[in-house]
Amino acid sequence: MTDTQTVSSTSSSGTASFGFRDIPREEKQGLVRGVFDRSARRYDLMNDVMSLGIHRVWKDITITRARPRPGEHLIDVAGGTGDLARAFIARSKRPGQAPATAIVADINEEMLRAGIKRGHADGIGWAVANAECLPFEDRSADCVMIGFGIRNVTDRAKALREMHRVLKPGGRFLCLEFSRPVSRAIANVYDLWSFNAIPQLGALIAKDRESYQYLVESIRRFPHQEAFAAELREAGFSQVAVTNLSGGIAALHTGRSVG
Ligand SMILES: C[S@@+](CC[C@H](N)C(=O)[O-])C[C@H]1O[C@@H](n2cnc3c(N)ncnc32)[C@H](O)[C@@H]1O
Numbered sequence: 001m002t003d004t005q006t007v008s009s010t011s012s013s014g015t016a017s018f019g020f021r022d023i024p025r026e027e028k029q030g031l032v033r034g035v036f037d038r039s040a041r042r043y044d045l046m047n048d049v050m051s052l053g054i055h056r057v058w059k060d061i062t063i064t065r066a067r068p069r070p071g072e073h074l075i076d077v078a079g080g081t082g083d084l085a086r087a088f089i090a091r092s093k094r095p096g097q098a099p100a101t102a103i104v105a106d107i108n109e110e111m112l113r114a115g116i117k118r119g120h121a122d123g124i125g126w127a128v129a130n131a132e133c134l135p136f137e138d139r140s141a142d143c144v145m146i147g148f149g150i151r152n153v154t155d156r157a158k159a160l161r162e163m164h165r166v167l168k169p170g171g172r173f174l175c176l177e178f179s180r181p182v183s184r185a186i187a188n189v190y191d192l193w194s195f196n197a198i199p200q201l202g203a204l205i206a207k208d209r210e211s212y213q214y215l216v217e218s219i220r221r222f223p224h225q226e227a228f229a230a231e232l233r234e235a236g237f238s239q240v241a242v243t244n245l246s247g248g249i250a251a252l253h254t255g256r257s258v259g
Pocket of ligand 1: 079081083084107108129131132146
């Protein structure tokens with residue numbers, strides 16, 4: 001990985017990253033939409049195959065850290081097929097109390113449709129929405145999460161400010177995202193798997209090598225753990241903390257709104 005490949009996905013120069021390419025900013029959203037339009041149908045299966053099921057463990061840790069409680073409201077931004085929202089509601093259940101509710105907000109209708117097709121889930125609403133301009137009231141959520149979504153957003157700073165805006169004072173923010181392996185040995189194995197196996201699995205299972213090539217490249221363009229934590233503080237979050245998962249292949253960033 002070169003230094004130029006590790007720059008942030010947004011820039012003030014009018015360009016944005018799309019995998020290893022720099023493209024005009026206004027083109028990124030459409031290209032990302034194309035990726036998820038094409039991968040929506042096989043999205044859940046590909047997640048399991050590409051991560052060897054480990055994404056389930058990472059999501060489980062995220063939900064544990066979110067500490068869902070009855071009656072709370074979650075906004076799952078870039079929520080796709082709704083894994084995090086479903087788990088949040090399930091984990092909030094206590095005898096005799098109303099469970100949590102959640103909105104899965106995603107820019108891509110095909111991803112939401114794939115989520116709805118997975119079956120009814122009590123307490124979940126689905127909304128087509130851009131993370132950069134959330135159609136929700138200020139201070140309306142007890143918890144905001146974004147799982148493997150922030151990397152795809154064109155204006156990351158704007159999206160982070162939006163997620164801060166919709167959180168109630170004291171509300172919890174959690175961002176699960178691919179990150180930077182903490183050792184050279186892990187990075188080497190991970191690079192081998194992701195640059196070779198993942199695009200091939202994409203071609204074989206989803207008949208779409210290109211989207212999965214974008215996936216592995218976009219991960220390398222995303223800022224490392226500390227740089228992203230600084231972006232969260234810049235957006236207004238307090239008590240920002242980072243937990244590395246699987247040796248930094250993914251990281252869970254958490255923070256709070258102080259209102
Ligand atoms: C890798 S999927 C993650 C889905 C889900 N959160 C999960 O963990 O399985 C990324 C999602 O981000 C969505 N997305 C990309 N750009 C977005 C934006 N600007 N606003 C909202 N959603 C966006 C995509 O449509 C896609 O569903």
